[in-house]
Amino acid sequence: MGEIKTQPTEADVSTFLEAATPARRREDGLALADIFREVTGAEPVLWGPSMVGYGSYRYVSPSDPKRQGDWPKTGFSPRKAQLSLYGLKDLPEAAALLPRLGTYTEGAGCIYVKKLDDIDLDVLRRLIAIAWGRGDDPVPDAHHSARLVVQKATDAAPEGGAGIPPWSASASSRRDGAGTRSGRLPGCPSSITSASPSRTSPARSRSSIP
Numbered sequence: 001m002g003e004i005k006t007q008p009t010e011a012d013v014s015t016f017l018e019a020a021t022p023a024r025r026r027e028d029g030l031a032l033a034d035i036f037r038e039v040t041g042a043e044p045v046l047w048g049p050s051m052v053g054y055g056s057y058r059y060v061s062p063s064d065p066k067r068q069g070d071w072p073k074t075g076f077s078p079r080k081a082q083l084s085l086y087g088l089k090d091l092p093e094a095a096a097l098l099p100r101l102g103t104y105t106e107g108a109g110c111i112y113v114k115k116l117d118d119i120d121l122d123v124l125r126r127l128i129a130i131a132w133g134r135g136d137d138p139v140p141d142a143h144h145s146a147r148l149v150v151q152k153a154t155d156a157a158p159e160g161g162a163g164i165p166p167w168s169a170s171a172s173s174r175r176d177g178a179g180t181r182s183g184r185l186p187g188c189p190s191s192i193t194s195a196s197p198s199r200t201s202p203a204r205s206r207s208s209i210p
Helices: 013-018 023-040 092-100 121-132 142-156
Strands: 045-047 051-054 057-060 068-071 074-078 083-086 110-113
Touching: 013 023, 013 045, 013 051, 023 051, 023 074, 023 083, 023 121, 051 083, 074 121, 092 121
Parallel strands: none
Antiparallel strands: 045 051, 051 074, 057 068, 074 083, 083 110
């Protein structure tokens, strides 16, 4: 069974956040830590070298059920270029609320924010609460898994030609209903360079939600 490589560590989160650069990213990272702790009531854990995660759930790849492992329910990373926020768009309720967050761009499994001043922090709190309530991903039964293999081979087949093996790279580029790419982890690795255009909510009050 394929396990997710990014794992929780015993590294000190406060030390990691204090070392973030530039100074604005450090300030926003510390502020996010306060917000995530306020909403979840959980202590942060550093996953891998740079993801501050809260809680965990059992992740199952939608395209390859054999690929599964533990993953943070939600979290963030104060990367040098921008803030990465995890788990805030995976569930239908969150996807519906996300456009009201403010100005952001989307990666494969996370959202990017330049600075906290660009988003509505009350909406952020609601998105974190939604992510915090998620349970483990269901494990497909054998019949469903077999259908996935057939579907992947069909989708990858060139027009008028034979199917491409379902384990090939070109057979795993579709997006699932939640907006993340099938087969990808729900996080946003730094190797992802493409993101959707910046989105801005029609009304960006930082403190009022109907």
